[in-house]
Amino acid sequence: MKDWLIILLRSISLFFLTLAVIRIIGKRQPSRMNPFNFANYMVIAVIAALISVNVINLVFGLIALAVWVITPIALDYLAVKSKWVHDLINGKPTILIKDGKVMEENLIQVRYTGEELLRELRSKNAFNLADVEFAIMETTGDISVLMKSAKKPVTPYDLGRKVSPQPEPETVILDGNILNEPLANLGLNQDWLKVQLENMGVSPDNVFIGQVDGSGNLYIDLFDDALQVPIPKVKELIYANLEKCQADLIAFALDTKDPQMKEIYVNDANKIGKVKGKLEPYLLR
Amino acid sequence: MTVGSKVKQTLASLKGIKSTLEVYALQTQDDETSGIYRDSLNIINEVMDDLEKRVQTLEFEEPQYRGL
Structure with a gap:
């Protein structure tokens, strides 16, 4: 066989082999890999390249490739089973800042200068070292930062809401295509969707993206951006109506001369007030 | 507007709220949320019962305003 034909065939088969091998090794993103994973991928790539251009013998090359593919898979499997192996392969995360104090020895251990630490903290939106409670270097080399509790973003929990x-x-x-599976996940069907679109005055093939949120409201984006689509406001409307009913009941209580009826009205107004309070998180937020 | 028709109006808007809440209670996937919708529906039902009784009394007192 001619040389060029051999190289062609080898390249094509190795292309698919490498593709399969990388898929088997796993879904790790390059940024999430630890340095050893990276070296491993490099070795696989180099071996594949060398075999494909006929620099090394096919059999020897495939043996080497098999070792570099099977060993990491085996180690990964062991790492799942045993914490010791996991720490051996992946290393342990290194604490860089603890209780707001920089751990200088650990910084030297991971060969980080103060400048680099500050740069990484800035990239995590921690411009002020005083705001950082805790920072740890993950095994991938990423830095995770915990801000002091006073500097953390406010959550609804903090507000007591x-x-x-x-x-x-x-x-x-x-x-413009209706997807049946997501609709079924929500317990809805095409008829429901068509009714909703009809209410909005839009035909299904004019819709680029349509999303249904957890409470069953439909939001759509149209191909024709000149068309104005009503944004669902049903929940706000219910809340406003509840408020109106409560006000009405209070007005009735003031109007009536019958003391017994007055009491019933006031009671009802309070009940509606309670319902309002209960539903507020669901209707307004 | 007579008192009777005002009460009827409030009753009608409560009915509207109730029906929409019922739809939400059925649509939501979350058990807790649907439970809260159901609790609210029960309370609204109680209020509606009171108002319905009141409408009957008012219609009895002022038969000329009976009906819609």
């Missing part, structure tokens, strides 16, 4: 759980929205229309 109750918020309703928001399940993930499902995309039900993409490129």
Whole structure:
């Protein structure tokens, strides 16, 4: 066989072999890899390249490739089973800042200068060292930062507010096509969707993206951006109506001369007030 | 507007709220949320019962304003 043909065939088969091998090794992103994973991938790549251009013998090359593929898979498997092996392969995270104080010895251990530490902290939005409670270098080399509790972003929990759980929205229309599976996940069907679109005065093939949120509201983006689509405000409307009913009941209580009836009205107004308070997180947030 | 028709109006808007809340209670996937919708529906039902009784009394007192 001619040389060029051999190289062609080898390259094509190695291309798919390498593709399969990388898929088997796993889904790790380059940025999430530790240095050893990276070296491992490099070795696989180099061996594959050398075999494909016929620098090394096919059999020897494949043996080397097999070792560099099977060993990391085996080690990964062992690492899942045993913490000791895991620490051996991946190393342990290094604490860089503890209780707001920089651990200089650890910094030297990971060969980080103060400048680099500050740079990494800035990239995590911690411009002021005084705001950092704790920082740790993960085994991938990333730095994770815990801000002092006073400097953390405010959450509804901090404000003592109750918020309703928001399940993930499902995309039900993409490129004008109605997707049945996400609709079924929400317990809805095409008829429901068509009614909703009709209410908005939009035809399904004019919709680029349509999403349904956890409470069943449909949000759509149209191909034709000149069209104005009503944004669902049903919940706000219910809340406003509840407020109106409460006010009405209080007015009735003031109007009536019958003391017994007055009491019932006041009672009812309070009940509606309670419902309002209960539903507020779900209707307004 | 007579008192009777005002009460009827409030009753109607409560009915509207109730039906929309019922839809939400059915649509939501979360048990806790749907429980809260249901609790609210029960309370609204109680209020609606009171108002309905009141409408009956008012219609009895002022039969000329009976009906819608």
